[in-house]
Amino acid sequence: MTNFKEVKISQICYIERWNSKYTKTYIDNNKWEYNLYSSKTFDYGLMWKIDFFDYDIECLTYTINWFAWKIFYREKHKFSLNWDTAIIFLKEDIVNISYKYLFNILQLEILNYWFNWSNKASPTKVNEIFIKIPIKENWEFDLAKQKEIALKYEKIEKLKDRIRIMKEDFEWKNVIFNFIWNYKEISINEVFDLQRWKSLYTKQYWNDNKWEFPVYSAWKEKLTSINSFDFDWEYLTWATNWFAWYLKRINWKFSINADRWIFIPKTQNIDIDFIKYSIQGDLRNLTKWRIWDKWKNEFTKLSPDKIKDNIFIKIPVKENWEFDLEKQKEIAFKYEKIEKYQKTLIEELGYLEKVKIEI
Numbered sequence: 001m002t003n004f005k006e007v008k009i010s011q012i013c014y015i016e017r018w019n020s021k022y023t024k025t026y027i028d029n030n031k032w033e034y035n036l037y038s039s040k041t042f043d044y045g046l047m048w049k050i051d052f053f054d055y056d057i058e059c060l061t062y063t064i065n066w067f068a069w070k071i072f073y074r075e076k077h078k079f080s081l082n083w084d085t086a087i088i089f090l091k092e093d094i095v096n097i098s099y100k101y102l103f104n105i106l107q108l109e110i111l112n113y114w115f116n117w118s119n120k121a122s123p124t125k126v127n128e129i130f131i132k133i134p135i136k137e138n139w140e141f142d143l144a145k146q147k148e149i150a151l152k153y154e155k156i157e158k159l160k161d162r163i164r165i166m167k168e169d170f171e172w173k174n175v176i177f178n179f180i181w182n183y184k185e186i187s188i189n190e191v192f193d194l195q196r197w198k199s200l201y202t203k204q205y206w207n208d209n210k211w212e213f214p215v216y217s218a219w220k221e222k223l224t225s226i227n228s229f230d231f232d233w234e235y236l237t238w239a240t241n242w243f244a245w246y247l248k249r250i251n252w253k254f255s256i257n258a259d260r261w262i263f264i265p266k267t268q269n270i271d272i273d274f275i276k277y278s279i280q281g282d283l284r285n286l287t288k289w290r291i292w293d294k295w296k297n298e299f300t301k302l303s304p305d306k307i308k309d310n311i312f313i314k315i316p317v318k319e320n321w322e323f324d325l326e327k328q329k330e331i332a333f334k335y336e337k338i339e340k341y342q343k344t345l346i347e348e349l350g351y352l353e354k355v356k357i358e359i
Contacts, residue, residue: 002145004132009106012094015123017064018054020083026050035077039063039084041070053078058099060088060106064121069110073103086123097133101146104153105131163349183314184321188279191313193264194304196240197230201257216248218259229253234272236263238283240302247280249273261304267323274328275313277335282311 009015022036032051040047045061056078062071064084081087088106090097109129115121134145188194201215201223211227218239234251239260248260249272256262263275286306316327 002134002142003137005135005139005141006130006132008127009088009129009131010127012097013088013090013102013127015086015088015126017086017123018081018083022047022050022080022082035079036082037061037072037079037085038082039070045070045072045085047082050080052080054080055087057089060099060103061085062088062110062121062126069115069121071103071107071110073100086121086126088126096141096143098143098146098150100150100154101133102131104150104157105133166349182317182319182321184317184323185312185314187308188263188311188313189308191265191267191270191275191315193266194261194307195264196258196261196304197256201226201255213253213255215255215257216250216260217257223257226255228255230255231262236272236276237261238263238302238307247276247283249276269323269325270315271325271328271332273332273336274315277332277339278313279311283307286310 027036027048027050030051031049033049034051034053036047036050037045038047039045041063045063056076058076059074060071061074061081062085063069064086088102090099106129109131110121110126115125134142134149136142206215206224206226209226209228210224212225213227213229214222215224215226216237217223231250232253234249237248237250237256237260239246251272283302287302316324316331318324
């Protein structure tokens with residue numbers, strides 16, 4: 001049986017928040033070979049390479065803003081940090097503590113604090129976190145046991161990484177049915193007007209006009225409810241910011257604010273669900289480039305011009321070349337069934353991804 005000693009982070013570590021001088025201008029003028037890390041969560045937080053380094057140690061770093069729960073283990077190398085990243089390193093008199101063990105345990109503990117943009121993971125707050133460290137019978141830290149536990153966590157994380165890849169593959173999978181009938185391939189612009197809506201729906205407006213009709217914004221769910229509505233029919237909408245690829249089908253009285261655009265049909269015999277399933281994969285692909293842009297945050301933008309210029313739809317037609325509404329509905333029903341299977345698999349994989357292992 002392993003014995004543990006509970007210690008506060010401030011008892012064993014220093015935490016430093018680093019420099020705001022590493023701006024885009026600085027980086028453009030000082031490129032070289034040393035890593036600069038930021039609050040980004042991809043590419044291990046690598047922002048760019050510069051001609052200077054502030055540290056040359058083994059340590060942990062974590063993001064203060066944006067995804068404040070993300071921690072990285074850093075092997076000894078030369079690097080710097082920008083202002084929204086902090087570094088954790090052991091005090092000089094602390095021996096027999098494994099950074100990899102510290103990384104795994106702190107990664108679990110910091111999740112319990114729900115750090116976010118409004119509740120930032122400042123060094124002061126992280127210093128107050130308690131962690132358990134294995135000890136020997138003489139109450140010294142047990143380095144061998146720490147390494148053993150860290151290795152087990154590492155194996156578990158590799159398994160979770162495989163689960164995450166599978167989950168992402170299902171989330172971004174764009175199913176395409178092979179057409180065995182006639183179809184027209186047309187641009188989205190030929191069948192829809194793409195309109196941005198009003199900016200009058202401010203917070204003050206909501207407070208003064210609350211009632212029952214929903215207002216939708218760039219967020220996935222409704223923003224608020226008010227006492228009027230702009231639309232009363234089946235429409236397809238998308239956001240220009242945040243969840244830009246997320247299409248929302250609405251078929252009741254509603255309004256949208258300036259962050260959300262709407263597809264206004266130009267023609268009849270178009271099934272909204274068929275259009276939704278036909279283009280949602282293309283919308284995701286249009287926003288992928290932004291997600292991996294080192295200079296942007298991990299949300300996306302999607303302008304109408306991108307949609308007009310890049311999205312084409314194959315719409316089934318009858319022998320007289322009119323749009324075949326029944327065939328569209330048949331295809332939409334197949335897409336819906338597949339989407340349900342995908343959601344079930346994603347939920348199950350998500351559950352496995354979040355399972356906590358007590359060692």
